[in-house]
Amino acid sequence: MSEDDEDQSPASDLRSQRPCSPNKSRNCISSSQTFPDHVLENVLENVLQFLDSRCDRNAASLVCKLWWKVEGLTRSEVFIGNCYALSPARLTQRFKRVRSLLLKGKPRFADFNLMPADWGANFAPWVSTMAKAYPWLEKVDLKRMFVTDDDLALLAESFPGFKELILVCCEGFGTSGIAVVANKCRKLKVLDLIESDVTDDEVDWVSCFPEDVTCLESLAFDCVEAPINFKALEALVGRSPLLRKLRLNRFVSLEEVHRLLLLGAPQLTSLGTGSFSRGDQSQQEPPDYAAAFRSCKSVVCLSGFRELMPEYLPAILPVCANLTSLNFSYANISPDMFKPIIHNCHKLQIFWALDSICDEGLQAVAATCKELRELRIFPFDPREDTEGPVSELGLQAISEGCRKLESLLYFCQHMTNAALIAMSHNCPELTVFRLCIMGRLRPDHVTGKAMDEGFGAIVKNCKKLTRLAVSGLLTDQAFRYMGEYGKLIRTLSVAFAGDSDMALRHVLEGCPRLQKLEIRDSPFGDVALRSGMHRYYNMRFVWMSACRLTMGCCKDVARAMPNLVVEVIGSDDDDVNRDYVETLYMYRSLDGPRKDAPQFVTIL
Amino acid sequence: MTYEKVNELNLKDTELRLGLPGTEQAKEEQEVSCVRSNKRQLQSDNEEESTPPTKTQIVGWPPVRSYRKNNNSVSYVKVSMDGAPYLRKIDLKTYKNYPELLKALENMFKFTIGEYSEREGYKGSGVIPTYEDKDGDWMLVGDVPWDMFSSSCKRLRIMKGSDALALDSAL
Numbered sequence: 001m002s003e004d005d006e007d008q009s010p011a012s013d014l015r016s017q018r019p020c021s022p023n024k025s026r027n028c029i030s031s032s033q034t035f036p037d038h039v040l041e042n043v044l045e046n047v048l049q050f051l052d053s054r055c056d057r058n059a060a061s062l063v064c065k066l067w068w069k070v071e072g073l074t075r076s077e078v079f080i081g082n083c084y085a086l087s088p089a090r091l092t093q094r095f096k097r098v099r100s101l102l103l104k105g106k107p108r109f110a111d112f113n114l115m116p117a118d119w120g121a122n123f124a125p126w127v128s129t130m131a132k133a134y135p136w137l138e139k140v141d142l143k144r145m146f147v148t149d150d151d152l153a154l155l156a157e158s159f160p161g162f163k164e165l166i167l168v169c170c171e172g173f174g175t176s177g178i179a180v181v182a183n184k185c186r187k188l189k190v191l192d193l194i195e196s197d198v199t200d201d202e203v204d205w206v207s208c209f210p211e212d213v214t215c216l217e218s219l220a221f222d223c224v225e226a227p228i229n230f231k232a233l234e235a236l237v238g239r240s241p242l243l244r245k246l247r248l249n250r251f252v253s254l255e256e257v258h259r260l261l262l263l264g265a266p267q268l269t270s271l272g273t274g275s276f277s278r279g280d281q282s283q284q285e286p287p288d289y290a291a292a293f294r295s296c297k298s299v300v301c302l303s304g305f306r307e308l309m310p311e312y313l314p315a316i317l318p319v320c321a322n323l324t325s326l327n328f329s330y331a332n333i334s335p336d337m338f339k340p341i342i343h344n345c346h347k348l349q350i351f352w353a354l355d356s357i358c359d360e361g362l363q364a365v366a367a368t369c370k371e372l373r374e375l376r377i378f379p380f381d382p383r384e385d386t387e388g389p390v391s392e393l394g395l396q397a398i399s400e401g402c403r404k405l406e407s408l409l410y411f412c413q414h415m416t417n418a419a420l421i422a423m424s425h426n427c428p429e430l431t432v433f434r435l436c437i438m439g440r441l442r443p444d445h446v447t448g449k450a451m452d453e454g455f456g457a458i459v460k461n462c463k464k465l466t467r468l469a470v471s472g473l474l475t476d477q478a479f480r481y482m483g484e485y486g487k488l489i490r491t492l493s494v495a496f497a498g499d500s501d502m503a504l505r506h507v508l509e510g511c512p513r514l515q516k517l518e519i520r521d522s523p524f525g526d527v528a529l530r531s532g533m534h535r536y537y538n539m540r541f542v543w544m545s546a547c548r549l550t551m552g553c554c555k556d557v558a559r560a561m562p563n564l565v566v567e568v569i570g571s572d573d574d575d576v577n578r579d580y581v582e583t584l585y586m587y588r589s590l591d592g593p594r595k596d597a598p599q600f601v602t603i604l
Numbered sequence: 605m606t607y608e609k610v611n612e613l614n615l616k617d618t619e620l621r622l623g624l625p626g627t628e629q630a631k632e633e634q635e636v637s638c639v640r641s642n643k644r645q646l647q648s649d650n651e652e653e654s655t656p657p658t659k660t661q662i663v664g665w666p667p668v669r670s671y672r673k674n675n676n677s678v679s680y681v682k683v684s685m686d687g688a689p690y691l692r693k694i695d696l697k698t699y700k701n702y703p704e705l706l707k708a709l710e711n712m713f714k715f716t717i718g719e720y721s722e723r724e725g726y727k728g729s730g731v732i733p734t735y736e737d738k739d740g741d742w743m744l745v746g747d748v749p750w751d752m753f754s755s756s757c758k759r760l761r762i763m764k765g766s767d768a769l770a771l772d773s774a775l
Contacts, residue, residue: 112664438666
């Protein structure tokens with residue numbers, strides 16, 4: 001349950017509070033309350049402040065009005081799964097002492113160019129509202145939001161105690177915005193830019209950190225596509241005694257990493273190695289990289305390798321035995337290069353790689369990494385008709401070797417039902433199963449049958465499954481399985497699958513916990529959409545693009561469900577009177593349709 | 605459109621289109637900007653899938669974020685041929701091995717290459733494909749494994765004429 005589960009309007013008897021000091025002093029009393037109320041409220045505050053889980057807090061707030069009010073006063077960390085589910089004003093009215101905000105914007109399919117740019121998810125209204133309401137804000141964690149340099153500047157100026165900025169899959173800002181944050185947030189502990197699109201404003205942001213000793217604990221800028229001032233970075237690391245996590249971008253060479261490790265290796269727990277290739281000094285003798293890695297006694301998480309020179313890969317061997325997380329997903333590593341490395345990684349729990357390691361590499365993982373919890377295999381060549389170096393063989397090996405597997409993302413060209421059935425039996429702990437057979441509508445390449453039985457086995461036997469993404473040739477039968485057995489599924493991704501409306505109906509009439517549904521290019525139409533009307537208020541969102549929906553039906557749904565925002569997103573040459581709906585994106589909202597919708601969005 | 609022959613080079617070679625150099629058929633469609641056409645594709649797609657490279661590219665499929673694709677999908681290198689008036693560019697990632705690459709180069713520049721042997725290089729035709737690697741050295745195409753070559757090749761130069769003959773006899 002998330003923040004946007006609540007559909008109570010803000011209580012009108014909420015008196016305006018005197019501003020409280022940052023430490024949770026118990027002396028925030030409104031003098032006009034009667035004595036017993038005041039005592040009860042204080043007691044409740046003292047108790048409720050220990051509630052961390054937002055599910056628990058949501059439950060507590062439903063007990064009675066007083067509990068609702070006090071819970072609102074004591075919630076310091078707010079999660080908003082859809083920025084359009086409520087307005088910033090509602091947030092600040094409901095929760096008075098927020099220290100930490102986690103906010104998500106665009107739906108995931110926007111990552112794959114299925115949504116035009118400038119759709120929305122602007123951070124601006126949030127930061128400007130919070131600037132006035134939450135002077136003690138410490139942490140902002142955004143995912144798929146549009147953030148401008150001005151927003152970052154406002155953030156940096158408005159929150160003197162600001163400690164953590166995490167931007168995941170965000171865009172709209174550049175190195176100049178980062179520079180302002182670096183310079184003005186004197187208490188900054190965490191600056192994590194992850195998979196975000198950061199424009200190169202040619203600003204030396206690394207030099208903008210204040211000159212005294214910093215509080216930095218985590219600095220991640222591997223996604224920043226701009227050169228940095230290495231001397232400044234070296235100096236920064238030198239005066240950041242608390243630094244534990246450092247993720248460099250591809251403009252940092254191996255020699256430079258070597259120098260940084262000499263400075264601060266023993267404290268680092270997480271290292272993003274940058275390019276992992278030599279800079280311009282290719283003529284000189286390389287320094288002893290292995291020695292530098294040997295001094296990384298605490299490193300448990302390794303990533304980077306953005307422009308890997310494979311001959312230097314063995315330098316990481318000294319840290320392999322300690323690694324719990326390894327990300328090779330930017331490195332084109334062949335099986336022969338890979339096997340000697342992975343052979344040492346007995347403690348590995350999280351492993352991301354490109355399929356260049358082949359089935360052979362996966363077999364090596366299965367043989368060594370018995371503690372593996374999460375595996376992600378990305379395609380080196382993400383096209384539909386290539387040979388495909390990984391297949392059901394790799395998956396079978398993983399299922400037999402890594403019995404504790406919880407989360408899988410696997411891109412391949414071919415798959416068999418047998419491998420999925422095996423995995424469903426071997427890996428009962430699976431909560432996330434995302435298989436992408438890149439060739440659309442591909443059947444089991446051994447039997448020629450649809451992939452129904454394989455995915456059916458996954459939903460049936462993996463009783464803890466909460467997230468599922470399907471692919472390959474799938475008939476309505478697969479969806480029947482999903483609806484019947486997918487008792488805990490919260491997120492479902494469907495592409496190029498199903499035969500008829502029945503498929504989607506199975507899912508909407510089953511899957512009791514379904515929250516997020518994203519479908520593309522599947523033959524589901526109005527009948528299917530109507531069959532879910534009893535549950536759209538209990539879901540975070542539904543996305544359907546290139547399906548068979550008509551405008552008429554979407555209008556009916558919008559009319560019948562006033563708290564549902566029904567967006568129809570068209571392409572540029574769309575005629576408003578067309579009946580065919582290109583993209584439907586609908587979500588519940590406490591505050592009605594948004595005011596910032598661009599021209600290509602029609603809100604019904 | 606008619607194509608004149610200029611300097612023995614058919615201008616069709618310089619026509620901008622997608623597809624491997626030398627292939628005659630035009631690729632069916634460029635990356636489609638409107639998902640609508642995917643729907644038509646879907647309805648007619650129950651038969652055998654079309655062979656590469658004529659398959660229409662679908663927006664956002666496979667679902668890999670663009671920053672991941674940027675790193676891997678394109679690796680253009682300049683190709684010069686002694687005597688040719690201008691350079692060409694090819695994407696090394698579209699080839700899987702040396703024979704494919706050499707065939708494409710042969711088609712692009714209209715020459716035939718000799719037999720490759722580890723000991724003697726390319727014998728017979730007076731044409732020698734070379735490449736510049738990451739260290740700035742000029743190497744003979746074919747000596748190292750394909751993966752190593754494609755990741756270290758910065759540009760290609762096809763030597764012919766007197767330079768090539770000199771090398772031929774030296775080897």
